[in-house]
Amino acid sequence: MNKKISIQKLAIAGVLIALAVALSGIYIPIGASKCFPIQHLVNVIAGTILGPWYAVAMAFITSLIRVMIGTGTLLAFPGSMVGALCCGLAFKYILPKLSFANRIPIAFLGEIIGTGILGAMAAYPIAVFVMGKEAALFSYVIPFGISTIGGALIASVLMFTLAKTGALKFMLRMGDKANKA
Numbered sequence: 001m002n003k004k005i006s007i008q009k010l011a012i013a014g015v016l017i018a019l020a021v022a023l024s025g026i027y028i029p030i031g032a033s034k035c036f037p038i039q040h041l042v043n044v045i046a047g048t049i050l051g052p053w054y055a056v057a058m059a060f061i062t063s064l065i066r067v068m069i070g071t072g073t074l075l076a077f078p079g080s081m082v083g084a085l086c087c088g089l090a091f092k093y094i095l096p097k098l099s100f101a102n103r104i105p106i107a108f109l110g111e112i113i114g115t116g117i118l119g120a121m122a123a124y125p126i127a128v129f130v131m132g133k134e135a136a137l138f139s140y141v142i143p144f145g146i147s148t149i150g151g152a153l154i155a156s157v158l159m160f161t162l163a164k165t166g167a168l169k170f171m172l173r174m175g176d177k178a179n180k181a
Helices: 003-022 037-049 052-069 076-093 100-130 141-165 167-180
Strands: 028-030 033-035
Touching: 003 037, 003 052, 028 141, 033 141, 037 052, 037 076, 037 100, 037 141, 052 076, 076 100, 076 141, 100 141, 141 167
Parallel strands: none
Antiparallel strands: 028 033
8 A cells, every 4th residue: 555545544544533532522321432523424434435444443442542541441442443344345245346435335234233233232241241231132223323323324314415526526536646746
């Protein structure tokens, strides 16, 4: 991979992490979890533009910072990371010949399944064994699902609009021009 493209991706990742952390005060408290729709918005953007591995790394770093500054819980790790991975993988590998705009719903579904179901189930052992909370295996499916649908829907509308208007292509092309300079 071109070194300058890596720097561009790292810069985009840094901005998205900063956005997620700065807006971490926006959450919906449900039980032991803090449902954080901005994380899901960032996951969809990262999964579509940067790919699954950047998205997972960003979800981990964002969760770590949020836990350190007290705006998140340990449940942020499985929820956000599994969702970011599923979103990025779904976008990249399911129907890859479709246009960017036509694959956005696939990323949306990947985020919902990843965070809303798989990440919620992965949160169970952390809640019970690490945090000492009483919970059932599916305790976090509804709260994580609500949060995920909200954030992923906002991101999908944003990404679809940027892709359809050509603004996304323009932004990515500007980055390519900056890399060639």
